[in-house]
Amino acid sequence: MSLQAFWNLFQAHPGRILNDLALFFALAGAWLLLATRRRERLALERLVADSEVQPQPLSAIEPLARLNRFFYRFGFACLALALAVSWYSTRL
Template identity: 70%
Template sequence: MSLQALWNQFLADPGRILNDLALFFTLAGAWLLLATRRREQRATARLVPQNEAQAVALDESTARMNRFFYRFGYGCLMLALLVSWYSTRL
């Protein structure tokens, strides 16, 4: 599709296009949260057999990276909610 055709489609129904954008942000944020949680569970499961007596703690850089991905994922979900809310006001 050309850029002009996309622009004409946006002008015809801006609410639908914004709702599609909100759906994209929702899927991206949800996937990021699920992938981060799964990566965290795998790392924890890998550490448990090595030292069952000690509390399992990830190193600081991994924990910081996980916090960043959690915040970014929740930010994507919040952005999707705001865009979806705005699209209903058009």
């Protein structure tokens, strides 16, 4: 499709296009949160399997904890952006 056809589609249905964009942000944020939680669980299982002593909490491993905090914040920011775009699309 040409750029003009996309522009005409946006002009005809601006709320639908913005709602689709909000859905994309929501799916991306949710996937990021789920993937981060899964990575945390796998790291904890590796710690338990590798050590004979009690497993350390993930906060003891600072680089991994910082990375997980970043991904959690980014995932929640994507969900908040999706909510804001979806709310805005209902006002058009």
